[in-house]
Amino acid sequence: MAPTPPSPRPSAPAALEPPVALEPAMAANGIGSFDWDLRTDVIVGDARACRILGIDDPAEHPELPPLDSEGFLALLHAEDAPVVRDRVQRAVAELGQCGAYYRTVFADGEMHAVRFRARVLADQQGKPSHMVGFVWDATVELHKRVRADRLAMVREERTRFIKEAARALSEATTMQDVARVFTELPLPGIPPDGLILAVLDSGRIQILRSTGYRPEAPAPPDHVPLDSDHPAALALRTRTPVFLGSRREYQERFPAVWERVSDTTRSAWAFLPLVAGGRPIGVCVASFYEDRALDSEDRTLLSTLGGMVAQSLARARLHDAEHELAAGLQRVMLPRRVPPLPGFTSAVRYLPAGTGLQIGGDWYDVVPLPGGHVGLVIGDVQGHDVHAAGVMGQLRIALRAYAAEGHPPAAVMTRASRFLADLDTGHFATCLYAEVNVDYGAVYAVRAGHLDPLVCRADGSSAVQPVAGGLPLGIDPENSYPVTRFTLDPGEMLLLCTDGLVETRTVDIDEGMEQLRHAVGGRELQGPGALEALADRIADAAADSHERDDDIALLLLRWDGPAEARPRQLRRRIPQADLEQVAEVRGELRDAVRRWGVGELADTVELLTSELVTNALVHTDRDALLTARLYREGGPEGPARLRVEVDDESDLWPKRRTPGEQASSGRGLMLVEALADAWGVDPRGTGKRMWFELIHRQP
Structure with missing residues (x-):
């Protein structure tokens, strides 16, 4: 039995007319229909389809040429045309369905979006002959997509901004650093025209730093009492942000202080309280030239930023307080000034350790002695913390007293060692004490585990002066210290320092002393400011070193010769x-x-x-x-x-x-x-x- 031949496929109608029953539904939903004759490459659509596509209706303009595939694709956005072409070609090849979303630009330049669904119909020979389908306007979707894309971009920018702001604020060490970082932040989406960071100090809100305010413009209010009727004070008292979207709103809500800001050119403000550890510490203000009604996302961004600034400011305030305490303690422990010494010129420097509290046990001292002589002290108590600084202060005073009493150098060092041992602090100290005779430049030096001094001669040469040494102070109270005598000629210099100047993580003491010797060798030592300039050069080089992790004490003394006018x-x-x-x-x-x-x-x-x-x-x-x-x-x-x-x-x-x-x-x-x-x-x-x-x- 012969196989039954396949039934023929339906042919495309001569004219595409939607059923009368569907017309009201299509009209109500703004749906148009089209017929694309694939054999003649002519596209025919109803009136609604023409309006949706942005082309003239052939029924109203018979003189226009029919729309073909190339003309249709030319109406599409350059990015969408290849997509539509590929989908149509695939549907024709498979005698199937296709659909697409594309953008098109009307004659007036306005961007529109269109969606269509279509099916390919075959003729009696099974070849594609027509593509028939529906088309409807999707411009509303386009606007939603554009808004969604814009919002997604803004959110991405804000997320990136929060990360960058957090990184920058985490690197801010002092309160001034936090203020600088905050006032230089580029807020995405809502760039303010002015930024202020103020701190709460003794019941008043005081401006720490501001930006965006011209010198000729009225200055922002400063030293505002916390109990005043000011939006910044209200934000701090209630710990809630205050947003003012217009000048009128400011005047209505805060009439008592409006007169003070009425001359400003700002029209909108955001007052953000800075709260850390449950305590208000300040307020930051963002202002705008135009009225600005901040939405919820804008307010969330600003509030998040305020929280990060508050944490950084609290940390920086603690750091500043610790640094001021350490610096004040170090100033008290070290001599406030070096007294004038007839016959001598001196220069001293102290550099705290680069980490921690920046306080330590290194010290220097210059002690005027009977007869116009001078005692030089350089020392280093073990450690660079508050305890070491306290021990250093006691030891410095004791050693100074022993020297001022007229004891010879060996006795001064022995008594100082016994004194430190009696303190029972658990610390030891290295020290070098030298007594210099003003009349003939003789130096009597004793050393307790410290570095040898450096002598810079008048001819420009420099050398390490060996000094007989003993144990560090505080280890053996009965230890004796031998005295080494050497002389200086007029104009020659004695350099004493602690090991922080010559020893780092990568440089040992011997190598560091050699580098220091070359650094000071050949330098000009004469003149009223020569020693100060040399001390600055040495200290600046040490301060710029990234490998330094210990504090430094430096003492320079030049013997200028006997003072003839003095008895x-x-x-x-x-x-x-x-x-x-x-x-x-x-x-x-x-x-x-x-x-x-x-x-x-x-x-x-x-x-x-x-x-x-x-x-x-x-x-x-x-x-x-x-x-x-x-x-x-x-x-x-x-x-x-x-x-x-x-x-x-x-x-x-x-x-x-x-x-x-x-x-x-x-x-x-x-x-x-x-x-x-x-x-x-x-x-x-x-x-x-x-x-x-x-x-x-x-x-």
């Missing part, structure tokens, strides 16, 4: 239990009298001084204080009188004896009486003073 004097305290100091004092006194121009008296003064000092130390249980002075009688050409005094606290007076030939002692006062031009013993309330004088006459 010549040498004063030394000699510990009772340290007879070795007698030899050092004799040598120093010999150098002094030679420097003073009476070197012929050196042997005699050394002998007599040794007798008086030894007598005071052997026959008492206290320290002795030596003072030597040179006076000129009758002008520069007159005789010089050298007076040496030895003070002790014993009430026992010396007795002159007549020793036998074999006696090993008892001749001290006989030598003094025989060689001195004058001598004597004077009471001093507690103790006595033995003295002698030698006269030197010009040849």
